Amino acid sequence: MTLLELAKREGKAKVAIAAKVDGAVVDLACPAPEGAAVAWITPSDPEGVEILRHSTAHVMAAAVKQLFPSARITIGPAIENGFYYDFDVESPFTPEDLARIEERMREIVKTDVPFVREEVTKAKASSLFPGEPYKEELLADIPDETVSLYRTGEFLDLCRGPHVPNAGKVGAFKLMNTAGAYWRGDSKNKMLTRIYGIAFPTRKELDEHLRILEEIKKRDHRKLGKELDLFSVTDEIGPGLILWHPKGAAVRKIMEDFWRDAHARAGYDLVFSPHIARLDLWRVSGHTDYYRQAMFSPIDIEGQEYQLKPMNCPFHIQIYKSKMRSYRDLPVRYAELGTVYRYEPSGTLHGLLRVRGFTQDDAHLFLRPDQLDEEIFSLLDFTLFVLRAFGFDRYDIYLSTRPEKYAGTPANWDLAEDALRKALERKGLPFEVDPGEGVFYGPKIDIKIKDMLGRSWQCSTIQVDFNNPERFDAAYIAEDGTSRRAIMIHRALMGSLERFFGVLVEHYAGAFPAWLAPVQADVLAVTDRQNGFAREVVAKLRAAGCRAEGDYRNEKLGYKIRESQLSKVPYALVAGEREASQQLVTPRRRGGEQLPSMSVEEFLDLLRGETVNPTK
RNA sequence: GCCGGCGUAGCUCAGUGGUAGAGCAGCUGAUUCGUAAUCAGCAGGUCGUCGGUUCAAUCCCGACCGCCGGCUCCA
Secondary structure, three states, X not given: OEHHHHHHHOOOOOOOOEEEEOOEEEOOOOEOOOOOOEEEEOOOOHHHHHHHHHHHHHHHHHHHHHHOOOOEEOOOOEEOOEEEEEEEOOOOOOHHHHHHHHHHHHHHHHHOOEXXXXXXXXXXXXXXXXXXXXXXXXXHHOOOOEEEEEEEXXXXXXXXXXXXXXXXXXXXXXXXXXXXXXXXXOOOOOEEEEEXXXXXXXXXXXXXXXXXXXXXXXXXHHHHHHHOOOEEOOOOOOOOOOEEOHHHHHHHHHHHXXXXXXXXXXXXXXXXXXXXXXXXXXXXXXXXXXXXXXXXXXXXXXXEEEEEOOOOHHHHHHHHOOOOOEHHHOOEEEEEEEEEEOOOOHHHOEOOOEOOEEEEEEEEEEEOHHHHHHHHHHHHHHHHHHHHHOOOOOEEEEEEOOOOOOOOOHHHHHHHHHHHHHHHHHOOOOOEEEOOOOEOOEOEEEEEEEOOOOOEEEEEEEXXXXXHHHHHOOEEEOOOOOEEXXXXXXXXXXXXHHHHHXXXXXXXXOOOOOOOOOOOEEEEEOOHHHHHHHHHHHHHHHHOOOOEEEEOXXXXXXXXXXXXXXXXXXXXXXXXXXXXXHOOEEEEEOOOOEOOOEOHHHHHHHHHHHHOOOOO
16 A cells, blocks of 8 residues: 555545655655554645655756756755756746746646656666766766656656655746856856746745745845945945945944944953055965965055955954063953955855955954853853844854864864853853864854844854964963963954945844934924924934934925935924924824924933943 | 846936937925925936947947846855
């Protein structure tokens, strides 16, 4: 008896698309083993959705082979929200092709052809894929002697499975776009044509996903950056180089002020360093060996080579080394909003999130080994405090451990990895270990913040560095009078101000909380007879530290309200005849909520109540 | 960098082998108005850049620059 027959008997054939037998997910065509524990998998189970998406990829490949017989098939996995399939074709698919492929897919689904699993020897299998070099290559890499194949009508694919029993079982899908993708993700290989699709169990879920995509588009920081006049990237300046307009600069200043203040309180010393330094400095640091591909070309200055800085660390080390350090002086903490320049391939640039010049909220800590545990813990605490202040309280945390090639001693690595791990555990933070993913110079903790839409953004990083202290001989005099090597920690919390700002824009959809908003209140004169009063109100607000602007244009109130709301200013203060006569203002929140009229002082109190950020 | 798409006024976008339009924004004037757009007029573009085809190119072709979606990589 097959699982499908068993499913029928149990009345599950309509919903089940696969089954879990003793923990292994298998097709319904598999025999139902006597006495084994069988759990049905439906499209709404996580495993079910994946099967569904993967099967949809097969349906797409089948449609492509029907329409483009010369297309060579490669791989087509399920991914988050959908699937893709990579093809090798002479000319990439056009949007019209995509529509035809999608149409053909629907026809295939309608025929409800079965997905038939076959198991054959590798030798047999390779004879079944004539003219499919990629399948040959995949076959050659499979260690097992037998492999499984799936047949969907005429279409045959090498695949581990499992799959839905029939094409009719795939859910709602939509082809989204094509993209170039290297075979096996390696830029040395041929560029294939990838088709991305989304797939969900039901039409409703698919529509919901499309709605989310719309929402993401609406929040795009590049779009909002232009609409709200926050920043720009121009042809004339160059790609990946950011111009911060007054509104964006205002937010940046608030971010910086908050950051400097928090760091001063947390025991950091603020430093500044230049944008270029002798190339030799980067030779000593090892950047010319390990980081060359990300560095701009050296600059010739009177016959000497200088380098635009890709990192701040060597400068901070020089400051550390400017005098003898006692074990009593440690930890030394140097922090800088340091602007660095890195060569990023043009195709990778993306708004504020991926740029060529950016400002790191950088710091380097110099410690004794016995201070590692406590320092990492308080640093972690400090990091979360800063992230929370900006409204991020969901994280994905990763601990990356020693790679195969590394600097420093295994004993030190163990010490450092231990300190990072213990800090995370003591803080009660769930984290994932990425074994061997540490940088060559030390283990690290990466924190990805999750925004309002649940998307993850890499921002904070805490890295132990065993390499630089050695290369630069960063030392301190220990209690016994001997010179010891300091342990260095490199860390950034926001990561880069540009990226963090971009993430903030998307997180808040441009509607910054009052403490961050570039303009906190628009004062709207109802007619020009109130312009004088409105100016007084603006002056009073500004004197009290409120970022206020006045709208004295010859426009109706509705017009001014609309503009204020569209520019996402937290408060619009209506100043009309009624207000002027009583020296009041009538606040309206950007959502549309109207508040009772109040004095300027009362409004300032209200605003203060909302602008206290958690530092103070 | 690689693959594909795109590049028309400050912005959003129409359009055509015979050198261009709309809405918004801007300017001028009228209007003095109460919680998401008052009306009228005016002005605004070497159609990304360079080259080619053509009697004629914004349109067709090529190169370059840039942007967008991915790949690769990362703050």
